[in-house]
Amino acid sequence: MERSNERQAWINGEFVPESRCVVSFRDRSFKFGDGVFDMTRTFGHKLFKLDEHIDRLYRSLSYVRIDPGISPKEMKDITEELTERNLHLIGEGDDYWVGQRVSRGTFIPEADIHSSSGPTVIVECTPLPLKARAALYRDGIAVVVPATRRSPPDSFSPRAKSHNYLNLIMGDLEAKAADPEAWAVLLDQNGNVTEGMGSNFFSVRDGVVRTPRAQFVLPGVVRQTVIDLARENGIPMEECDIDLYDAYTADEAFLTSTSLCVCPVRSINGNRVGGADAPLPGPITQRLSDAFKDYVKFDFVAQYLGSLDG
Amino acid sequence: MERSNERQAWINGEFVPESRCVVSFRDRSFKFGDGVFDMTRTFGHKLFKLDEHIDRLYRSLSYVRIDPGISPKEMKDITEELTERNLHLIGEGDDYWVGQRVSRGTFIPEADIHSSSGPTVIVECTPLPLKARAALYRDGIAVVVPATRRSPPDSFSPRAKSHNYLNLIMGDLEAKAADPEAWAVLLDQNGNVTEGMGSNFFSVRDGVVRTPRAQFVLPGVVRQTVIDLARENGIPMEECDIDLYDAYTADEAFLTSTSLCVCPVRSINGNRVGGADAPLPGPITQRLSDAFKDYVKFDFVAQYLGSLDG
Amino acid sequence: MERSNERQAWINGEFVPESRCVVSFRDRSFKFGDGVFDMTRTFGHKLFKLDEHIDRLYRSLSYVRIDPGISPKEMKDITEELTERNLHLIGEGDDYWVGQRVSRGTFIPEADIHSSSGPTVIVECTPLPLKARAALYRDGIAVVVPATRRSPPDSFSPRAKSHNYLNLIMGDLEAKAADPEAWAVLLDQNGNVTEGMGSNFFSVRDGVVRTPRAQFVLPGVVRQTVIDLARENGIPMEECDIDLYDAYTADEAFLTSTSLCVCPVRSINGNRVGGADAPLPGPITQRLSDAFKDYVKFDFVAQYLGSLDG
């Protein structure tokens, strides 16, 4: 396997330098966001729960009726090889997001609007933005709940990880208008908390950890890992409807995501979580963060904090 | 101006052959559908209401907070030049879709998830699928109303013409599963008729033409032209809530779109519109179709029917 | 007990030949659907869980505030005698639906709109349509999810088994317009799967069986039996919200009803359940179907398949 100075991506059968991993402006995912993806990360250069991510990818594909033309096993092999080919390009202390993207294909002008070539399949990796996010582990995340509501399941299920992100982006733009460092967490049509752009929300009250039910959110692999770790560690844990009353009266709150793992929330709509003098992270968040480190055998918090400017 | 054998597109400042009009897999419109577009057509090689389409494009851009970096006037000039450069590549009887696409830009891996280069702006044209759609003018469109509901305005406004089409695509997949030739027309969260993938719905009952209010649909330029033509021709016309009772008890129905102009609907969920012996198109549809031909000084019906296989 | 050549029914106190079991056009159930019913079946000429059905009937009566004028015990005795009187009219391999219907009564013209005579109570039986449904056990059921939504509980509770079926019939007409052999399964106002016309829906994913919560569906006696059998057989089982994402990504699906017992679903909106090569029925469906046969000590699948044309 040759070593390249440029990161490589895999597209429709071949590994290419990223600069050659391009798609036509007629690709349905460019024109319509008509595609799905999944994404894991490495911890110390090892891929995290790749099987679970590939499984979720194929569920997303089933939901939108796209046949990627390759099997889950092949997808996994390509992902592992892609990772291998790119690891030498990051430092020891760095890690990658690694993911797959499948578009329904490229629109063929002479046919009707629904025709397309076969699917566009891409496997790619991206260095984690450790430095850009490091302060979140020191200061906590400022969550803002925007007026924009998460798309309802009968319009498009939030459980499919698709290339249609404008609903989440609109919410995030609102949050960032209120505070440029804020992360949006959207409500659903019933006023219950759902998720942010790629992140899941957890609250803690009187020792009980709660996270929204999986129907209205993308059920994150880290989210599930944290649920499992809570149960294994004897921390009461509920998947249930959570609303702004829960959020505002929580003792602690945190977000999970592939890249964040477990990251404390400092405030919700400007309200300091747990009151003015609450420790950050709170004690249960700390326990779950530590349990996650043990589980992945990797100190992701140290990795982030190590990227802070001196 | 050189003449090329390949269609050209304009991308970020230059005219290129379409095969070189490509975007990175990191383009936010490929990854997130994070872009908007607009699209008109030519009639006899003349662009239709380009100003109105450009105006709507800039409204979509405002809504999603993307600054394209060029003015409406520049966008118009580019569109006209792009059309000019490509007209020699289609036959006299053919015509183009001509449109603009603006993505928020390309994600820069080393920065955080929200960073991007400047916007990706593309102007492009596509031959109209005259042959593929010709039979619709002879037989009428079979409309199927799927279970999938149009995204609500507080999730993402249907009035912005964006690159997030999965909601409409899911509906269309349902319709095509019922009948491969069918077109989907979706209901909104209240059970009112909205729109199909790029098309607007009209019904006629007792001489009154009705179309859904503009809040829950993309307010098509052809839709507005037909509303105006109805009023100019003394045909009673209402923008109002329309539900399945209206659809099932209509005397006539038709769809409008940039490419279709005015095309009769044969059936809704298998129900023959207007009853078994109703003429196709119905008399009011015919009047509006004729008025549209007069308005654009072009017989679009003849153009479509002329593409039918001999 | 005399033996008749015509099936008998019981109406308001007497057994009569079916041709004499008639009601006035002023009966409120003819005019308004103002009545409730329940229905069990025989397995090998034995009535199935008659007590549970009678109990549900009286709950439906309470909900709509109709007093049938006879006790549950009397209703049961009449039902058993009615069955007895009619069994000689079907073959050994055949079986009956057996049920009770109670209308609020017959409108008396000279009084006001709300007046009526006492209730109309009917007990009746119908041969099961074994031949008409036999192919479903060989090919699986094609489920179509229509645009029509199940009536919400604050309009009329789906848990009462009433004579108001137009909501379900409208859904079924849509499904049959898409595919004449299809069965409709409707969504509720929140976009969750509910039920079809007399049938309950089950999905299977990763070994877990799921069926909609009882609030939005008629809680079928067979549905409850299957839930119990799953639990007794160590098959994980959840009553929960199920939406189209669950349906489209299921490994298996099946319907239950009094007459169907357990019948596999082949496709949902044209999507082959479990993928193109999935066995029919799937393994968990097969286990539950077998457990049901054991429970009722009757091979209902063989009964149906035996009615297939040679």
Next chain:
Amino acid sequence: MERSNERQAWINGEFVPESRCVVSFRDRSFKFGDGVFDMTRTFGHKLFKLDEHIDRLYRSLSYVRIDPGISPKEMKDITEELTERNLHLIGEGDDYWVGQRVSRGTFIPEADIHSSSGPTVIVECTPLPLKARAALYRDGIAVVVPATRRSPPDSFSPRAKSHNYLNLIMGDLEAKAADPEAWAVLLDQNGNVTEGMGSNFFSVRDGVVRTPRAQFVLPGVVRQTVIDLARENGIPMEECDIDLYDAYTADEAFLTSTSLCVCPVRSINGNRVGGADAPLPGPITQRLSDAFKDYVKFDFVAQYLGSLDG
């Protein structure tokens, strides 16, 4: 034409005495309420706007996809003859409801659940309950708004006059539990006023008459007549959303229906409409009631009040 001592009805092709106008317990309208109807009345023994009622009947038939097998013209002729045959049975001062009922037909046991014979068509008349309702014109109607909400249009359109009345009946039972003389008027899912069981609601405030838009109610023929009369008489009139604020702050309110014509409302949920000393009927209600009398050339109020016990 022979004169009978018993009222006659027409059923599936023949005139019969009412006591012989019966349907099987397997008729789909008895079992499922699977039918539609329409109903006008006579004024001084003359049928009121029969064409409009027949037109609405055929729209209801289209909506539920029932083909009655006879034309509107035939339906009208039968209705007129039926009326003629029965007029001698009521007194001069009395009048009839006259209507048509169409069921999808009678279920055939040996076929599947969806099969049926041809439709059951009935034309019938009923003496108006003048005496039972007379006090309403003296005292006004006590309206109670129940907790039960009108079925939403995407479950079953209130605009089709069907044999599924349980939703309205449940509301009426609630109202009558509060006050045995009360009439229910239901809200829709958005909290707007819709209709009662066969009646339309109107409010008056500051000289403007308002009635709910036609989408959520059966658009009564009398309702439309009153709208037209208001406009002809220069009384400002709006079809719009009306909620409990409008109802509670109205100066006047009244119900319309085929039989009631225009009848004043005394109270809404126990609140005296217009305040303790408001005249009954209020001045605008009186004007519209008078205009209706003129229009039908018949004093329906005198007819009702004349039936009061001495």
Next chain:
Amino acid sequence: MERSNERQAWINGEFVPESRCVVSFRDRSFKFGDGVFDMTRTFGHKLFKLDEHIDRLYRSLSYVRIDPGISPKEMKDITEELTERNLHLIGEGDDYWVGQRVSRGTFIPEADIHSSSGPTVIVECTPLPLKARAALYRDGIAVVVPATRRSPPDSFSPRAKSHNYLNLIMGDLEAKAADPEAWAVLLDQNGNVTEGMGSNFFSVRDGVVRTPRAQFVLPGVVRQTVIDLARENGIPMEECDIDLYDAYTADEAFLTSTSLCVCPVRSINGNRVGGADAPLPGPITQRLSDAFKDYVKFDFVAQYLGSLDG
């Protein structure tokens, strides 16, 4: 501690006779209901679960972002002293409601609309209305479900015990218009049963006790006590969605509140709970009422019934 002949209240730092416990008309709780409260009662002159009530008060304060300026411990001490100071003013057989009220403060005219002085904090007690409610324990409560729906959590969470009661008052006015002795229990936006003005609803069917989930109701301290007692006594207990079908088909029903403890419901919308001959209270209600008496070591039923007029 001096003994006063007038009840005392505590306001912003001092104990005063109630007649001097007054607030400005500019107090935000008078103008806007901009305050929260909590309330427990004494049993035999002992305060019930004061800690739980104070904890809930501080959660309500967090939700509405009011800082009372004193700690939970101080609030508790004041409450206990306030109780002590007033006990000599009631008879042995009587008891008090004892509670805390916190307003955001008094509007200062010269500043803008949002300015206010510091918070207004009041601690007060009120003799329980034993006589006025005694008949409820003998006859049961008549529950009426009004058309008014409980405010949704995304408008204002029912879980915060605030000074905004108009939504509940509007429902109660409807119920009392139907029956002056009736208590309202409201539905939520989905048609599920929530709560009355300060009371929680429980139903019993086939031995299972059910009460609405805590998201849509104020989670009463007595409610939680009854849930715990049911579980300790082996009575199956579910917190779940309850709708009118559950209410109408219940075997038993009861309300709980701080003052009522456990009080049987006789009828719901005029429907006798459990049927005409059902005992009152029903057997499970009796067991829970007895368990509650044991738990508080006080016969609250005897206390109420002892206040009945001779």
Next chain:
Amino acid sequence: MERSNERQAWINGEFVPESRCVVSFRDRSFKFGDGVFDMTRTFGHKLFKLDEHIDRLYRSLSYVRIDPGISPKEMKDITEELTERNLHLIGEGDDYWVGQRVSRGTFIPEADIHSSSGPTVIVECTPLPLKARAALYRDGIAVVVPATRRSPPDSFSPRAKSHNYLNLIMGDLEAKAADPEAWAVLLDQNGNVTEGMGSNFFSVRDGVVRTPRAQFVLPGVVRQTVIDLARENGIPMEECDIDLYDAYTADEAFLTSTSLCVCPVRSINGNRVGGADAPLPGPITQRLSDAFKDYVKFDFVAQYLGSLDG
């Protein structure tokens, strides 16, 4: 009429210094917000449209079923006298808010929860916060749309001006957390723009002025005046559903209220209205502001701007 050095208020029959205008902590408006109010202002010491405000007050009273015990005429006389008594206490350049507040009365402890003394009626005035708001006329208002939704009409109608403001206050707290100078404008349950705390929203696009329909907002007297002025000045004006698409793509926007009259909006959720270089106020806003000045014969803008710090 004596002249006092302290502002006076009128309470239950007498004029008192404000410091003596107090209510018991048992007043239902303090405990429950169980009251309504209305409020006009003076322009150059003259009351604005007092009749319209009193009329709206009595409508609010009807809605909540409170009888104030005095007639509209008396209420008007008291209001005028109250104004007269207090005018000498403000400068020439200042003005008053003048309003009426009616609480259902004071709870009587010994009776049941619903009893109360007669109503508490207060008439009061407050100097307008000219200085605190002056900058809004120079800089425009920053509008933030919070996640909290306006209470739906079937919970409590926004059209009644009540003492229950917590829903609006929660929204305002969210907005002020994003920007301490921001004003909240809430969406309704359907995602349409409603109102802020006492203010109405208007947008302008392509020369057409739009404001939300009156059903979901308090129909402000200034709002109606501006609607009338637009029509009189030939400016196209619509009362219609407005959503975030309208807000984000507007050319201009402004708020109206009793105190603000017409005040331009600078930004909505951080988006500069009309684009970066839009004039403030925009041309149509300016025309309406000028028309309002002419109508009231008072330059309210100069009054505000004159209060700016030098």
